[in-house]
Amino acid sequence: MKPIKELILAIKFDKDQVIEIPSELQLIGQGRSAAVFRVVGSMQAVKVFYSEHHNLAEKEGKIYQQLSNYVYYPELIEVGDGYLVIEYLEGMTLYDCLVSGIPITPSMVDMVDEALNYARAKGLNPSDIHLRNIILTNDHKIKLIDVVRFTQKKECPHWPDLKRAYYSYYQRRFFPKRFPPFFIEMVIRLYRRRLLPIRS
Ligand SMILES: Nc1ncnc2c1ncn2[C@@H]1O[C@H](COP(=O)(O)OP(=O)(O)O)[C@@H](O)[C@H]1O
Ligand SMILES: [Mg+2]
Numbered sequence: 001m002k003p004i005k006e007l008i009l010a011i012k013f014d015k016d017q018v019i020e021i022p023s024e025l026q027l028i029g030q031g032r033s034a035a036v037f038r039v040v041g042s043m044q045a046v047k048v049f050y051s052e053h054h055n056l057a058e059k060e061g062k063i064y065q066q067l068s069n070y071v072y073y074p075e076l077i078e079v080g081d082g083y084l085v086i087e088y089l090e091g092m093t094l095y096d097c098l099v100s101g102i103p104i105t106p107s108m109v110d111m112v113d114e115a116l117n118y119a120r121a122k123g124l125n126p127s128d129i130h131l132r133n134i135i136l137t138n139d140h141k142i143k144l145i146d147v148v149r150f151t152q153k154k155e156c157p158h159w160p161d162l163k164r165a166y167y168s169y170y171q172r173r174f175f176p177k178r179f180p181p182f183f184i185e186m187v188i189r190l191y192r193r194r195l196l197p198i199r200s
Contacts, residue, residue: 004039008048008083011037016050029093031132031146038088044077045088054082060148066122072115073144089145090138095131101178102136109166111142116159119150127156131184157192165191 001024012020018027018035025037028045033053037046049056061079064086068076078085097104112134116126127149135143149156165187169175179187190196 001039004044004046004078004083004085005080007039008046008080011035011048013050028088029132033148043088043090045074045086047084047086049082051082056148057082057084059151060084060146063124063147063150066124067119067147067150069118072111072118072142073147086145089135089143091135091143093132094134094136095184097136098131098177098179098184099181103177104166104170106171108136108142109163112144112159115142115144119144119147124150125152125155126150126159127152127154129156129159130162130188161191165196 002022007022007024010020010022011018011025013035016030016035018030021027021037024040025046026040027035028038029036033056034047034049037048038044039046047057047060058079061076061084064073064076064084067073070087074087074089076084076086092100092102094104094108096102112129116129119126124147126144126147128146129144133144133146135145137143170177187196
């Protein structure tokens with residue numbers, strides 16, 4: 001197989017749009033700062049940062065090194081110029097679970113808390129913990145990805161908000177467990193703007 005660096009150079013972006021992908025890579029997800037590809041036939045994923053976020057690769061690489069924990073976080077394999085090679089996690093994000101109706105259990109919520117406590121014990125401030133940054137693996141473990149904002153000083157309300165929504169709405173017996181994407185986006189937006197009441 002071609003070296004990873006060569007494969008990455010063959011990806012063509014138009015700002016944050018991926019317009020050309022070499023056949024050895026498969027696009028598996030995109031966020032605000034990067035596109036993530038699986039190296040086909042391997043357990044490696046490459047996170048390629050958009051050019052304006054190029055410098056975040058080194059920053060996120062350092063945080064993964066600081067975490068150095070493969071129970072709650074993917075293994076870091078390589079830090080390159082504008083990209084990271086990390087362990088490919090077979091599974092789905094909690095966002096995908098909501099869309100496809102896979103139940104989110106209290107023990108999954110507890111595993112996220114354990115992962116966050118672990119990061120705090122390492123002197124980090126876990127931030128930007130939202131549904132697309134939490135993966136439920138095929139062997140029923142929870143792993144957190146996208147740790148680049150873990151060194152920010154400000155407290156991030158996303159996870160406490162999600163947890164509150166989980167216990168006050170989702171856990172109710174007759175609350176649906178499957179949602180169309182537009183609905184999830186709308187609820188998250190309303191919740192973040194404090195426009196939905198917290199039920200007890
Ligand atoms: N190691 C991985 N294994 C499987 N899927 C991943 C992995 N890393 C990222 N993804 C997918 O790619 C998406 C974007 O990755 P992420 O690191 O969150 O990028 P961003 O920093 O731009 O938000 C994630 O929401 C997830 O769906
Ligand atoms: Mg993300």
